[in-house]
Amino acid sequence: MSLKLNLDxxxxxxxxWQRQPRLIRGAFTQFKDLVEPEILAGLAxxxxxxxxxxxxxxxxxxxxxGPFESYEEFGEHGWxxxxxxxxxxxxxxxxxxxxxxxxxxxxxxxxxISFATExxxxxxxxxxxxxxxxxxxxxxxxxxxxxxxxxxxxxxHPDLKQLKDSFEPIIDAVLQPGDMLYIPAGCPxxxxxxxxxxxxxxxxxxxxxxxxxxxxxxxxxxxxVPLQRYRDAEATSYxxxxxxxxxxxxxxxxxxxxxxxxxDLNHAMLLVMSQSKRPLPQAEGLLQxxxxxxxIVEEPTMLLVRTPGARILIGPNNVLYANGEAWPLTSNxxxxxxxxxxxxxxxxxxxxxxxxxSQESMLLC
Amino acid sequence: MSLKLNLDxxxxxxxxWQRQPRLIRGAFTQFKDLVEPEILAGLAxxxxxxxxxxxxxxxxxxxxxGPFESYEEFGEHGWxxxxxxxxxxxxxxxxxxxxxxxxxxxxxxxxxISFATExxxxxxxxxxxxxxxxxxxxxxxxxxxxxxxxxxxxxxHPDLKQLKDSFEPIIDAVLQPGDMLYIPAGCPxxxxxxxxxxxxxxxxxxxxxxxxxxxxxxxxxxxxVPLQRYRDAEATSYxxxxxxxxxxxxxxxxxxxxxxxxxDLNHAMLLVMSQSKRPLPQAEGLLQxxxxxxxIVEEPTMLLVRTPGARILIGPNNVLYANGEAWPLTSNxxxxxxxxxxxxxxxxxxxxxxxxxSQESMLLC
Ligand SMILES: O=C(O)CCC(=O)C(=O)O
Ligand SMILES: O=C(O)CCC(=O)C(=O)O
Ligand SMILES: [Co+2]
Ligand SMILES: [Co+2]
Numbered sequence: 001m002s003l004k005l006n007l008d009x010x011x012x013x014x015x016x017w018q019r020q021p022r023l024i025r026g027a028f029t030q031f032k033d034l035v036e037p038e039i040l041a042g043l044a045x046x047x048x049x050x051x052x053x054x055x056x057x058x059x060x061x062x063x064x065x066g067p068f069e070s071y072e073e074f075g076e077h078g079w080x081x082x083x084x085x086x087x088x089x090x091x092x093x094x095x096x097x098x099x100x101x102x103x104x105x106x107x108x109x110x111x112x113i114s115f116a117t118e119x120x121x122x123x124x125x126x127x128x129x130x131x132x133x134x135x136x137x138x139x140x141x142x143x144x145x146x147x148x149x150x151x152x153x154x155x156x157h158p159d160l161k162q163l164k165d166s167f168e169p170i171i172d173a174v175l176q177p178g179d180m181l182y183i184p185a186g187c188p189x190x191x192x193x194x195x196x197x198x199x200x201x202x203x204x205x206x207x208x209x210x211x212x213x214x215x216x217x218x219x220x221x222x223x224x225v226p227l228q229r230y231r232d233a234e235a236t237s238y239x240x241x242x243x244x245x246x247x248x249x250x251x252x253x254x255x256x257x258x259x260x261x262x263x264d265l266n267h268a269m270l271l272v273m274s275q276s277k278r279p280l281p282q283a284e285g286l287l288q289x290x291x292x293x294x295x296i297v298e299e300p301t302m303l304l305v306r307t308p309g310a311r312i313l314i315g316p317n318n319v320l321y322a323n324g325e326a327w328p329l330t331s332n333x334x335x336x337x338x339x340x341x342x343x344x345x346x347x348x349x350x351x352x353x354x355x356x357x358s359q360e361s362m363l364l365c
Numbered sequence: 366m367s368l369k370l371n372l373d374x375x376x377x378x379x380x381x382w383q384r385q386p387r388l389i390r391g392a393f394t395q396f397k398d399l400v401e402p403e404i405l406a407g408l409a410x411x412x413x414x415x416x417x418x419x420x421x422x423x424x425x426x427x428x429x430x431g432p433f434e435s436y437e438e439f440g441e442h443g444w445x446x447x448x449x450x451x452x453x454x455x456x457x458x459x460x461x462x463x464x465x466x467x468x469x470x471x472x473x474x475x476x477x478i479s480f481a482t483e484x485x486x487x488x489x490x491x492x493x494x495x496x497x498x499x500x501x502x503x504x505x506x507x508x509x510x511x512x513x514x515x516x517x518x519x520x521x522h523p524d525l526k527q528l529k530d531s532f533e534p535i536i537d538a539v540l541q542p543g544d545m546l547y548i549p550a551g552c553p554x555x556x557x558x559x560x561x562x563x564x565x566x567x568x569x570x571x572x573x574x575x576x577x578x579x580x581x582x583x584x585x586x587x588x589x590v591p592l593q594r595y596r597d598a599e600a601t602s603y604x605x606x607x608x609x610x611x612x613x614x615x616x617x618x619x620x621x622x623x624x625x626x627x628x629d630l631n632h633a634m635l636l637v638m639s640q641s642k643r644p645l646p647q648a649e650g651l652l653q654x655x656x657x658x659x660x661i662v663e664e665p666t667m668l669l670v671r672t673p674g675a676r677i678l679i680g681p682n683n684v685l686y687a688n689g690e691a692w693p694l695t696s697n698x699x700x701x702x703x704x705x706x707x708x709x710x711x712x713x714x715x716x717x718x719x720x721x722x723s724q725e726s727m728l729l730c
Contacts, residue, residue: 104597106609211582214583214586217578217579229573237375243678249635256578261622315609341608
């Protein structure tokens, strides 16, 4: 199977991305499922896997959260199992992200997979995330509407919130395996399975003002950088001690906005952008430079594997960021750092060996 | 004892507050200690009380953290016991804050009390907080220097950080009971006990950029207000997926600053300003309006007591804020809300009864 994406990327970026929904027929030629429904269902039995079953019972909706013990109670049709971050659990699924790396890595959220029985669906809703939905085995009837709200958040709740009103579809199609929908944040959508079917949602995260501000501020607090401290506006009287006047409040606000604007946020932002969605598995002992050198000689076919879910970035300051940590690069380590940041499919060590000549770059591992 | 503060407040606010250290002789006439050294020492044996002992051993400094089991090991001289937030533990000490309510309540941090043995002190240092230090029993030799850094944080560590270099004192005095120092944030200071002595530090907090931004953003996240979400700048190519360009970073920064500037932060800021320093004691069942009405009639001498450490504010939006929660006021509840926000010393219920005539205002309790 080829995971080559049939898409005019320039055209897509200039016309659709973050703006217009798109139906891309045959986005993946001869698409074959990356996971069996049984494996997906098995995954949702596990502790630590984020999953839901959504049932549609004659217009009444019901949500159950995993881990599940069995699926018997849900019956033969009218329900969907949704499993989040499957790319972190099943390496094959991580590969479905690679074709979307024409978009910035730090925006990648996860691959959610849904298995729907006949008539199953999650109902008409909208999300705060941009998503590519790829049809796997089976078929689904999808409808997508025009963007409802382009600037502000419609439903800040993390749980799926359905739309009260119906929407006017501008895309109305039955998806066949390998077809793909692109749905920008804020576009209402609704998919109903015509037969048991799998859908793969490659999601892109976009922090809102408060999420970004909180994360950047937390990161800033941990860095020992000079920061301004609040001072009260000069006054000969502050009035009643408990009364916060409009002028005092403006002064606090002004301090917040202007001191933030005067602070160098770049390093803190990059640390935040490199934070993974969920805690990454702990490394079983860090690789020492000597060990790596030894492996290159003795086990050249050994594979270098990207930890699924890791966000590995390189900033304009020539610093490597991963998992909220930073490693400054030098001219000796630059090429190796770029190679591991680019790495998506497993690579034999030999392929990277030439970049690992200097002792220094080994310290990056 | 009178806790009347002998200070020309207008002059102090226009010349000293947040700018210049001051020595105020006889700030409190016939000052009597609000706590015995033995009680203070006993408090620092308790779990949950924040305390330290700082020892000066021939120029070597040593810090131990409470709770302590005994003070024997520290010997007869050269050490200081510092106990934080004593106002929250000992009601008499809470009263020492009242004279400073010419400053905004939300800035009040706590009353720290130190008991120093002969030659005890914490060494030359500076703080990020404005503080009034009142000399209790005993005498101390204090030196205070000019503000070192008026805008940015010098030592972001929470632990006392001593100054490497000595400073030029502009105040150099032996404090007698009832004398008071005012030390603005950033002014180096050093106090050495000439004999066993107590000092009371009435401290004023001032959040730095990151602390304020994090708290306001967290508060904003919990309010279900519409918030903007990040979108990538429009581009026909984003370059290498792992490379965050300077332009992309600017775009994230610009989103953060401009969307924050476009957000109404007032309510979130007031919630944050009303958060207490430490978790307040849980109320033993909320008072019902009917119960209060009954108490007024049946037990008119019952006292209304302010929870020490509570920050009770009224915003320009006519909302009462306390402990990170909000209660909108009406013309019926306004007067009662102001009375409880103003309340510092215990008051008999009867004094407030006239304000509690309407059923509505009782709901505020
Ligand atoms: O797979 C589904 O049924 C729902 C997918 C969806 O709504 C999404 O990914 O946003
Ligand atoms: O009481 C002491 O010895 C130290 C007090 C002090 O430095 C302060 O309150 O800032
Ligand atoms: Co959706
Ligand atoms: Co100090």
